[in-house]
Amino acid sequence: MSFKINDYTKSRALFERAEKVIPSGVYGHLGPAEGCFIPVEAYPLFAEKAQGSYFWDVDGNKFIDYMCGYGPNVLGYNDKDVNAAAFEQSKIADCTTSPSPKAVELAELLVDTVASADWAFFAKNGGDTTTLAVMTARSATGRKKILFASGFYHGVAPWTQKLGYPGVLEEEVANNLYVPWNDFDAFEKLVAEHDGEIAAYIATPYMHGNFLDNQLPADGYWQKVRKLCTEKGIILIIDDVRCGFRLDLAGSDHFYGFEADLICFCKALANGWSVSALCGKEFLKSAVSGITYTGSYWLSAVPFAAAIACINKMKKLKTPELFRKNALMLTDGLRAAASNNGFNLVVSGEPALFYLRTVDEAENLMLHQEWVAECVKRGVFFTNPHNHFINAALTTDDIKQTIEIAEEAYKVLRKNHPEL
């Protein structure tokens, strides 16, 4: 069958209004620049509504959404159980002078669920927790330097950005050290060169950076890193903001067979309700307790109620296994769609957060960007520079339709590129 090509007239009109009153119209990762909408005409710019695995844009176009709001949608948009818990709590209390008992309930649930957690500290965004993790490590060790895996992303606070980025001072990144991902020898060498200076190593459970095939940890990498960090008094921080609860409900460190000292959660924690959490080991509880770190909405009860419902439902559905099964069904189909039309689609990273790349000789991603655009125009929201996400509401029919659209998009590429 042939799929309808989306029209984005209302999206464009709204964007023109937005440009007048919002910097860049839509800024950040949801916007056309950072989101790499290539070409921008192929993409919707504003969503009207969402349900389950779908969202509808302001022009009424429906999308099977494989970005899931860049991760928060883990059970399906508007999940009835999570929303019921949130709405019920909203009738009782939310942003109050004394925090709700829900804070304690959620912390207890996280300590029971996450293998390396002895406590939980709540905030709003993933970046709040990575910043707190680094501050905790510095406070606990009395050291300045932070070690990063090259290709990292840990939020947008100045310390997470790079020299030369607008608004970032050289002094703010002066204590950042960079080491290639998965290279334990380089890690060991850098640690030796800065013996006694490194407060923490912060990394995601595997390298899910943009524009490059995602890389899983090499055999034994994390175990060797863990051992050296312990020997050298370096705090091991796992930024599980993106992967958290999608690979393993006990944490992605547990999934890969090691224990972090500090672990950061956000996206999948409450199915879109705004809450994040830094969890950590007992020996760091005193250090984190002494840090001045708070926010107006960080102890709001409604997102806590949502998070409790979300975690319990993820446990009930065994979402990591579900995601793996569905993602493999999807990506096997996508690969076949490419192959049927003479293309090679590389799938990398963990299945639950699959990263796609259509191979081209020029190694410039342009062919892949063209394919993604053709999919989006037909109602499958993929992205070209970033890993994808799936949620528990995704059905077999959704997967089947996605593969059909992917096949049609590859046929368009074949027609557009007879030279290949």
Place this chain on the structure above:
Amino acid sequence: MVDQKTLAYINLYAVLGTLENLCELDPAAGALLTNRKPISIGFAIKGGPSATLTFKNGKCRMEQGVAECDIKLPFASCEKFNGLLDGTVTPIPSKGFQHIKFLLKEFTPLTDLLAKYMRPDPADLEDEDFFVISTSLMFYTISVAIAQIANNDKVGIFTANYIVDGDIEFAIEGGPAATLRAKNGRILTLKCPAKNPRASMKFSSMELARDLFDGKVNAVASIGAGKISMKGMVSMLDNLNRLLDRVALYLA
């Protein structure tokens, strides 16, 4: 913070190097150089770059080094050379005194003409031909300045190290184009369109390019509005934008 050595590289290769394009684009520039024998000026900067401008048949070409120049202008430091560009230093040739007339009567009017285009009177920009030449010259200057910053400026070197190898297409629709060739963390600018770019950044019009160069609009906002098209390895373009931010600092 402006680094004097980086500024010297920009002033030599990006600013004076744009004389090549001026002679191509403005007949008045070419006319200043006709009816005369070929002649070359070498700029030798201690602790900095060196290059020779050769004027022949109404055209100008810049090449690295000063081995075969007719007039040689030595500068004791990058600061002294930068003083030439801002008018605070008058150079004394160490070679080619007999050609001093060329320096005064032809080269100086040529650089004055370049300055007229590079720092234009707003009223002059009302003229369409002037606008196109001025914007094109700015484009070439910026294209070459990007490479100088990537290769010399401390922050630029850090940024360029994140750019994977390959060509970046940097162009204005219906206007000038350049290839920014990245290799091993260094960048070389070629004043010609890219054949097989790994990434592409194209401005939709000369007007948009002008507004970007003048800081009136922002590149990120223009991408959303569809006025700048980008494709390919966008990480290369992300870092290119960081270098462009530094260009504004040096050429302000």
